[in-house]
Amino acid sequence: MKPTIYDVAERAGVSISTVSKVLNGRGKIGEATKARIFKVMKELQYQPNNAAMALTGKSTYVLGIVIPDLNNPFFAAISKSVESNARQVHYSSIICSTDYNPQREEEYLGLLKRQMVDGIIIASGFQEDTHLVKMVIEEEIPVVLIARDIPDILVDTVSIDDFIGGLIATKHLLELGHQRIGVITEPLKCGWERVRGYQSALHEWSIPVDESLIVSSESSIEAGREAANKLFSRVDPPTALFATNDLLAISAIQVIRDKGLHVPEDVSVVGFDNTILAHLVNPALTTVSQPMTDMGAQAVNLLLEQIRNKEHTRKRVILIPELVVRGSTGPPHKVPQ
Amino acid sequence: MKPTIYDVAERAGVSISTVSKVLNGRGKIGEATKARIFKVMKELQYQPNNAAMALTGKSTYVLGIVIPDLNNPFFAAISKSVESNARQVHYSSIICSTDYNPQREEEYLGLLKRQMVDGIIIASGFQEDTHLVKMVIEEEIPVVLIARDIPDILVDTVSIDDFIGGLIATKHLLELGHQRIGVITEPLKCGWERVRGYQSALHEWSIPVDESLIVSSESSIEAGREAANKLFSRVDPPTALFATNDLLAISAIQVIRDKGLHVPEDVSVVGFDNTILAHLVNPALTTVSQPMTDMGAQAVNLLLEQIRNKEHTRKRVILIPELVVRGSTGPPHKVPQ
DNA sequence: CTGAAAGCGCTAACAA
DNA sequence: TTGTTAGCGCTTTCAG
Numbered sequence: 189m190k191p192t193i194y195d196v197a198e199r200a201g202v203s204i205s206t207v208s209k210v211l212n213g214r215g216k217i218g219e220a221t222k223a224r225i226f227k228v229m230k231e232l233q234y235q236p237n238n239a240a241m242a243l244t245g246k247s248t249y250v251l252g253i254v255i256p257d258l259n260n261p262f263f264a265a266i267s268k269s270v271e272s273n274a275r276q277v278h279y280s281s282i283i284c285s286t287d288y289n290p291q292r293e294e295e296y297l298g299l300l301k302r303q304m305v306d307g308i309i310i311a312s313g314f315q316e317d318t319h320l321v322k323m324v325i326e327e328e329i330p331v332v333l334i335a336r337d338i339p340d341i342l343v344d345t346v347s348i349d350d351f352i353g354g355l356i357a358t359k360h361l362l363e364l365g366h367q368r369i370g371v372i373t374e375p376l377k378c379g380w381e382r383v384r385g386y387q388s389a390l391h392e393w394s395i396p397v398d399e400s401l402i403v404s405s406e407s408s409i410e411a412g413r414e415a416a417n418k419l420f421s422r423v424d425p426p427t428a429l430f431a432t433n434d435l436l437a438i439s440a441i442q443v444i445r446d447k448g449l450h451v452p453e454d455v456s457v458v459g460f461d462n463t464i465l466a467h468l469v470n471p472a473l474t475t476v477s478q479p480m481t482d483m484g485a486q487a488v489n490l491l492l493e494q495i496r497n498k499e500h501t502r503k504r505v506i507l508i509p510e511l512v513v514r515g516s517t518g519p520p521h522k523v524p525q
Numbered sequence: 526m527k528p529t530i531y532d533v534a535e536r537a538g539v540s541i542s543t544v545s546k547v548l549n550g551r552g553k554i555g556e557a558t559k560a561r562i563f564k565v566m567k568e569l570q571y572q573p574n575n576a577a578m579a580l581t582g583k584s585t586y587v588l589g590i591v592i593p594d595l596n597n598p599f600f601a602a603i604s605k606s607v608e609s610n611a612r613q614v615h616y617s618s619i620i621c622s623t624d625y626n627p628q629r630e631e632e633y634l635g636l637l638k639r640q641m642v643d644g645i646i647i648a649s650g651f652q653e654d655t656h657l658v659k660m661v662i663e664e665e666i667p668v669v670l671i672a673r674d675i676p677d678i679l680v681d682t683v684s685i686d687d688f689i690g691g692l693i694a695t696k697h698l699l700e701l702g703h704q705r706i707g708v709i710t711e712p713l714k715c716g717w718e719r720v721r722g723y724q725s726a727l728h729e730w731s732i733p734v735d736e737s738l739i740v741s742s743e744s745s746i747e748a749g750r751e752a753a754n755k756l757f758s759r760v761d762p763p764t765a766l767f768a769t770n771d772l773l774a775i776s777a778i779q780v781i782r783d784k785g786l787h788v789p790e791d792v793s794v795v796g797f798d799n800t801i802l803a804h805l806v807n808p809a810l811t812t813v814s815q816p817m818t819d820m821g822a823q824a825v826n827l828l829l830e831q832i833r834n835k836e837h838t839r840k841r842v843i844l845i846p847e848l849v850v851r852g853s854t855g856p857p858h859k860v861p862q
Numbered sequence: 863c864t865g866a867a868a869g870c871g872c873t874a875a876c877a878a
Numbered sequence: 879t880t881g882t883t884a885g886c887g888c889t890t891t892c893a894g
Contacts, residue, residue: 192887203865208889216863235639239585240887242576243870250619250640258605259801261598268595268622275621275632280640282587283620284612285605295612302572303587303617409805438805445807464596468746468775470782470807529871540881545873553879577871580886 191232200228211236242304250280251491252300252308256288260407260435261463262480266311266334269484277492279306288406290317297324307491311335330494332487335478336377337504344490346483346505350378353476353509354385354430357458360474360511361428362393364519366456370419370426371402372412372436379404379432382460386430401426405436412439420447420455427455427520434459434466437473441516452518462512471515479507528569537565548573579641587617588828589637589645593625597744597772598800599817603648603671606821614829616643625743627654634661644828648672667831669824672715672815674841681827683820683842687715690813690846691722691767694795697811697848698765699730702856703793707756707763708739709749709773716741716769719797723767738763742773749776757784757792764792764857771796771803774810778853789855799849808852816844 193211197204202221209215210225217225228234242248253270255263263285271281282303284296293312297320300308307330310321318338325331325343333345361369371386373379387397405415412435419425420443429444431437437459444455451457451471459466462477486505493500530548534541539558546552547562554562565571579585590607592600600622608618619640621633630649634657637645644667647658655675662668662680670682698706708723710716724734742752749772756762757780766781768774774796781792788794788808796803799814823842830837 194887204888205866205890206864209864212889214889218863221863235635237580237641237887238639239576239579239641240870241889243574243580243872243887244889245870246889248576258595258601258608259598261596261601264595264598264601267620271595271620271622275636278636280619280621280636282617283604283608284617285608298572299612299615299617302575304574304576409801441807442805464746465802465805468779468802468806470778531871541872542874542882543880546880549873551874555879558880574871577886578873580871580888581873583873 190237191234192237193234195232196225196228196234199232200225247306247495248304249278250282250303250305252282252284252296252303252305254284254286254293254296254300254308254310254312256286256312257407258283258285260433261465262433262435262461262478263311265463265480266484269481270309270488273485273488277488279488286312288312290320293317294320301327301329305329306495307331309334309487309491330491332490332494334483334487342502344494344503344505346486346490346507347378348478348483348507348509350381350509351385351388353460353478354382354432355389356385356509356511357382357430357460357476358386358389359392360513360517361430361456361458362389362395364428364456364517366426366428366520367395368398368401368424368426369428369430371430371432372405372415372419372440373402373432374407374436375404382430382432407433407435409435409439412436413443416440416443420444420449425455428517429455429457430460431457432460434461434463434473434475437475437516438465438469441469441473452516454521456517456520458511458517466512467514469516474514474517475512476509477512478509482507527574528571529574530571532569533562533565533571536569537562584643584832585641586615587619587640587642589619589621589633589640589642591621591623591630591633591637591645591647591649593623593649594744595620595622597770598802599770599772599798599815600648602800602817603821606818607646607825610822610825614825616825623649625649627657630654631657638664638666642666643832644668646671646824646828667828669827669831671820671824674714679839681831681840681842683823683827683844684715685815685820685844685846687718687846688722688725690797690815691719691769692726693722693846693848694719694767694797694813695723695726696729697850697854698767698793698795699726699732701765701793701854703763703765704732704857705735705738705761705763706765706767708767708769709742709752709756709777710739710769711744711773712741719767719769744770744772746772746776749773750780753777753780757781757786762792765854766792766794767797768794769797771798771800771810771812774812774853775802775806778806778810789853791858793854793857795848795854803849804851806853811851811854812849814847814849819844 286293311334405411459475466473623630648671742748796812803810
């Protein structure tokens, strides 16, 4: 049997409450006893029982992280960062992949509540599930949102400026001389923000927005290919593409290639996220970089702050994305007349 | 305050033990009372408290999964599969990335014990840490190993036949006409098994093994590039490369390209794992496929079996890998004289 | 500075 | 079929 606080107390010749105090660094305990208790804890390899601690109303030292898909390197990177930052302050993380399914999100949130996690980091962003997030917040469970935002709720968020991201991606293309720029976006808030940035850039260059060049697609390889197909099967395909994440961008590149076109000679492509994928493909992908490691770290910080001091003021941390120019973009093949 | 079993009992006009029995489907309870209790549980949105359940000596319904790196799509896929299969039977998963660091593995195992997980799936494979795994097993915590094996311990494992994997990858290259085939492998047990397969294939074709063509590299892009550099800076570079995972294969492809060579015209490359990366790169990577989804599912099954019936006989599930031929391999450019 | 005792929410004998 | 009761391991007043 694993040693309990009783075993430690007995062996050290003190009461369990003394041990408890030493354990939590609370109350005033004589240096001598303290040392003795620590010694016994080592000897017995004592590990406090988390379940008991949790039951007594304290923390579980577990936090939940809800993402859409672990197979998307962007979310894998976020998760890894969160997990690693959390571990450094002795928190474990339960990672949940919702597969972009609001119902699963609901299930997971329930699971995490049962598990009595001390806080939840939500990085899955649906339009239709804001009520879920609200419910969690109303139950006073600390929450931090990553890469999304719910305007009408007071909640900590860490995100990047998606609008700016879309803007700089599009400007890059415009500066290269492209006029007809297609867009493939995920049907998420942040995706549409990026599209707004795209539109704004076009405005600035006095180029009318052609809505038919904007298509929405789920974030999977298959869906991305389909969307790209739609765009590049037109009689007047765009000369450049802005995809709101790397996965979509790369799926599109495949389709473009299948059609016998070259990247970037015939079509320039810029992605978003700067995941591991971006510099693994050939040509390497020009993309808008999100500081995923930072974002994870920031999220953990905000969450801990909430956990430790219930009534802290809500914050929005907004990081600025950067354009990383690589091989997938270049001037258009032939300038449209 | 969240409703407890007492609230439910009171509102339903029964005792808490009756509620408990209904909750766990134990004992004989009248249909009427049962229905009433269920109804009250809905009304109150009652969620049993996991910590209390855990404390009472039952399961925590949490399991741990230890992997080297979530940024490697292979492990992300494994984790996702485990997590999703676990969830279906109401288990949460704590995912831990050790970053290939045995010390962190030790920390994590400690964390998971404290957390009183019901079982642990270990997919990080070091040579030097078998004692850690042994310790866990001795503490009677259910364990399943994925993609590794510790011959001198009785433990459930699910893995693929790495030897066969290396064999078929190499044979493919040999059949295409390659004679000088380089290898980049991770310094792990499974990596060396794959190399054994490679050697065996060469033997079969009566080609002597040139040890200098076999280099070992950590599984990261940077390390992979370095290893590839070593191989392709030789005066007599190989005409084909077998990398023991996709990440290494793709890093190598980049290096090959940097040197002005073409894949597969000048150098053929075959990878291992068949991760999402393999069909995202261009040319798509010929690779040995590991059924990651299956592996995760099998691992969860084995673990549950152990959890539910302590004294079950240990099993080794060995899956057979398959070669997926794509664009990165072809006949050698010029046949060596 | 240290200890006794009352729970936290739930399960599991044992009674009724 | 249902209820009573004694813990699980720990924290936390409240007394000494």
